Amino acid sequence: MPKDEFICATAALAEAAQKQTITAADIAAFFAISATLPPAHYDASARQLDYAFLPAWQAGINQYVSLLSRQHPQLAWIELASWNGYVREKALRSLSAGAPTPFFLMLAVRRLNDWVPQVRQAAYETLPAMLKNTGPDIIAATLCVVFSRWSEWQHIESKGKTLVLDLAARPDVASGIKNHILSQASGSIVPILSQAGRIAVLDGFLEQIAHKAVQPAVRAKAYRSLLEGKMTWTDGKEWIWLDLSKCKGKRQALVCQRTLSVTTPLQETLTAAINDRSAAVRHVGGEMLMRHFAQLGTESVRLARQLAADRTPRVAARGRFLLENNGLS
Template identity: 25%
Template sequence: MFTYRKRSVIPENVQELARELGVSFQRKKVSAELVSAFRSALQNLPAESVPRGALEIREIAQMSIGYGHREPSGLGSSFLQALGLNHKNEDTFLRDHPDLGWLLMFHGSGYVRQAAMEALTTSPSCPFEVAAVVYRLNDWVGNVRTASTEYARRFLLTASAKTISESAFFLLPQVYHLSRWNDQALSVVQDSIYRTEVLDEMREQFLAPRSGKVGQSLRLILQRSDFDIHLEKLVLDARLPTVRAIATETLLMRRARWFVGYRREWVNKVYGMTRRTAEFETRDVEIDFGVADVLGAAARDKSSLVRRIAADFLISKREYLTAEMADLSDVLRNDKSSAVRSRIDFLDRAIASA
């Protein structure tokens, strides 16, 4: 409606409310009903719409600051007084309507974003709000980051498990792209995600089919051991083959690994040729589980991706094969996947030459 793009990540009703609330704020006629309606409209927005959605909301609500604008020197300036954001004035809009901060956190002025984060008094109630707070933790203005960290410490840890878990699928990969925040802010975000009730909710979401980079999110949540107790359940009952494969690999190989970036590797120094190689970090997994149950389920899984992992495990244990493992190798020997059969062929040759 109000953007120049052919397609917006912000639904029409949110655009209408953002424009109306932004204009009302400029005219100093903000009402509690309008603020409540705007926040209610955010409930159905996904977390991944924040990066572009923040820019669109700023444009739609007319909160941009033109090139060459000079910020005031402090919060008590006439600039903030004109916006009703002077902390010395008890009749400010943000004091009367703290939830107005969910709009003003996208303002073009860092002073206004800081005041918005300091005014908020409630926990995020939807994935979009959680992601918006995390992006303010990475704000380019230091004072906004400080105010956002204080807010996150008080309220992010009390947000509902469903809200945090749903946003975590988007936020976990973003950790490697948000470079301005400090260790304290990162710790608050991680502590909110690794709450027991949040991990329980994420287990249910990993069990169900869903779109997006689910495998990447699962590997990233395994950076800490808190989620390990759920892996056996994922091996047996997850709907997505990628989830079953990662859970199976992590348990059988007793190693969690996750992507951290790329590095340049020399191919030919004489001609200056390099190639980009993915880098992973790992940690050992130390948890008791039913090895026979997991291996048996993997060997009979309908996905060849999971069956290959079972074959790899048999190869790694070829010197200590039990009778049950030998039976599973017989099952995989006639597998319809050539990748699985070739692994069992290698296993047979290795055993024969031992």
């Protein structure tokens, strides 16, 4: 298992750090193992780094200089996981080379959401040079992880979001994000499509995503965006009062939207959605048919009858409602 290999490699490298016997080969092997980590294990792996290298960081804590980077400059990537804000800031300011793997680039980009303002400022100042020297495949893989969790980030500022979105707008990076969205059979992919949809970088790929994405939920999101002519995403949460006299309320997601820069033929797109192999996509197609029923004439009736005969009850209910509501049952 990649996670188990990473834990063992981390422990071995931390032991070598305390003995000050780390070699360039040790670092290269450690980076190679980190490249195999699945995104779902990034948070736990960062905590593992922090725990394993804690004695090394504490050794230089009085001078705010880590014992690690004095042994080898490349170890500054590991310092990005430190519990100490001084160490994290120093690590950022010492790094200008390209990131070795998506995991370590994620540690750097996540500093845009750091709770320490000075660390966030260091990230704003150093990330552009670092990203300029990093391969587009590593950047695309990292942004997919960022977008899947962006709505949970509480400390990132507008200039941090702008930096990330400008990066996603690069054609080579956008192509990598598109390929990730198309190919992933598991994981949280819809938030990636939604958050990347803040800008028009994926608008031209939406039709391809609607037809070819592996995950039904992703195809449903793409079809909905095309048929509504807009992309929606969540941007944090806002407080809503339910009963001010009793001080009752709740936090709910703040939904934002943007008009798409592309258009698609209504009938062809709607027909493709209703003929999709997934009931989740056909359900979206039924909802859109209810909105556009009067625009398609006899084709609307044919599609409604097709929905009414669907093997999935919730999809068939859409078609029966349309037929009954228009006196066609």
